[in-house]
Amino acid sequence: MSSTLSTEQLVSGIQSWLLCESPSNYPDGIAAMARIIAGQAEAAGLKVELSAIGPDTGPLLYATNRADGDDRPGILILAHMDTVHPVGTLKDNPVRVEGDRLYGPGSYDMKAGIYLALSALATVARPGDTRLPVDFLVVPDEETGSHASRAHIERYAANAKYALVCEPARANGGKCVTARKGTGMLNLNVKGRPAHAGMNHDKGRSAIREMAHQVLALEAMTDYERGITVSVGTIAGGTVTNTVPAHCRCVVDFRVPDMGAAEDVLRRMRELCAVGPDVELDIDVELNRPPMVKTEAAAALLALVQGYAERAGFLLEDAPMTGGGSDANFTSAMGVPTLDGLGADGDGAHTLHEYILVSTLEQRLKFWELLLKELA
Structure with a gap:
C-alpha cells in the first residue's frame, strides 16, 4: 500500500499550517487555524462544523464522514490546534527543514499529527468508506487543561467505540501511549x-x-x-x-x-x-x-493497530506511563478503549527546537490510512 501523498507534499502542507501561530491565549490565531483545517476538511468532502465554546478561547472544530442519521458508535479522533508558543515565536524560530528535521512551533505537538490524520481521513470521506463512522474533534484549549472543551469531548466520546489521539509519538522510537497520570x-x-x-x-x-x-x-x-x-x-x-x-x-x-x-x-x-x-x-x-489507565480493551486495540503499523513499515511499541496528561485521559476514564501518541514522530515538545522527522511522514500516513479503513 502506498500513501496518497508524497513526503514533499506532506512537508509543504505541514509547513503552511505552522505559519499560522495559534497559542492557547490567542483566540484569533486559533480561529484562523480552525478555518485552515476546516477548509481542507471541506475540500475533501467531509462534513464540518465550527462551534464557539467561550469568549476566551477559539472555536471547536468537528468533521465527520457520517451519513445523515448514522448514530452508530464510531471512531473518535482527538486533536488540539492550540500551542504553547507565543505569537512572534516564528520571528526568531522560523519554519525550516534541516536534514531530516522539520522545525517549527507546534510541529511535533501537534499540528503534524493533525495533518496526517486529516490527510488519511480525506481518503475515506464518503459515508461507507470506513467500517465505522469517523468523528474528528479538534479542540482549542488542550494546553491549558481543556476546560472549555471537556464537556464536548465527553459528549462525542459517549458515542465512540474507539478513541485515537493525535498527540505526538514518544521520542526515541515513536512509541504510542496507553497510560497517563x-x-x-x-x-x-x-x-x-x-x-x-x-x-x-x-x-x-x-x-x-x-x-x-x-x-x-x-x-x-x-x-x-x-x-x-x-x-x-x-x-x-x-x-x-x-x-x-x-x-x-x-x-x-x-x-x-x-x-x-x-x-x-x-x-x-x-x-x-x-x-x-x-x-x-x-x-x-x-x-x-482523571488518570488514563491501560485496560484489557486498550491492550487489545493496541495489538490490532500494531499490525497496521507493521504493514506501514514501522514498529509501534507501547511507551511506559507518562506523567503528562492529554484529552485521552477523558475518553479512557469513560471506558472507551483509547490509544494516544499516534501523531508525528520527532522530539522537543514545548521547546524552541521542536521538530518532526521528515523520513517518517509517509509511513505514519500509511498507518493512519490503514487504521481508518480497516479498524472494526
Whole structure:
C-alpha cells in the first residue's frame, strides 16, 4: 500500500499550517487555524462544523464522514490546534527543514499529527468508506487543561467505540501511549495578620511563615514508589519588607497514576490544617484530568493497530506511563478503549527546537490510512 501523498507534499502542507501561530491565549490565531483545517476538511468532502465554546478561547472544530442519521458508535479522533508558543515565536524560530528535521512551533505537538490524520481521513470521506463512522474533534484549549472543551469531548466520546489521539509519538522510537497520570491542581491561600515588623512584630501572624510549613507538607506527599508527584509551582506573598505578611498564596501541581492515589491526595490536601495560631487556610483543589489507565480493551486495540503499523513499515511499541496528561485521559476514564501518541514522530515538545522527522511522514500516513479503513 502506498500513501496518497508524497513526503514533499506532506512537508509543504505541514509547513503552511505552522505559519499560522495559534497559542492557547490567542483566540484569533486559533480561529484562523480552525478555518485552515476546516477548509481542507471541506475540500475533501467531509462534513464540518465550527462551534464557539467561550469568549476566551477559539472555536471547536468537528468533521465527520457520517451519513445523515448514522448514530452508530464510531471512531473518535482527538486533536488540539492550540500551542504553547507565543505569537512572534516564528520571528526568531522560523519554519525550516534541516536534514531530516522539520522545525517549527507546534510541529511535533501537534499540528503534524493533525495533518496526517486529516490527510488519511480525506481518503475515506464518503459515508461507507470506513467500517465505522469517523468523528474528528479538534479542540482549542488542550494546553491549558481543556476546560472549555471537556464537556464536548465527553459528549462525542459517549458515542465512540474507539478513541485515537493525535498527540505526538514518544521520542526515541515513536512509541504510542496507553497510560497517563491524572493531573490536578491546588490553589492554597493563607491569611495571617499584618503588623509593623519592627514595633509590633509579636502581634503579627506571618502568612509566609505558615505557607512554609504547608509547602513542606505538600512536597512530602510525593511518593515515587506509588507514582505520585506533588510540586509547588508558584508562590507569592507579602506587601512590603517592614510589614508582617498577611497574605500568601501558592499553586500546586500533582500527578497520580490511578484513582486510588487521586482520592488519597485529594483527601490529604483537603485536610491540611494551619500549624501556627490565628491564621486561616483557603483550600481549592481539583483533579482536572482523571488518570488514563491501560485496560484489557486498550491492550487489545493496541495489538490490532500494531499490525497496521507493521504493514506501514514501522514498529509501534507501547511507551511506559507518562506523567503528562492529554484529552485521552477523558475518553479512557469513560471506558472507551483509547490509544494516544499516534501523531508525528520527532522530539522537543514545548521547546524552541521542536521538530518532526521528515523520513517518517509517509509511513505514519500509511498507518493512519490503514487504521481508518480497516479498524472494526
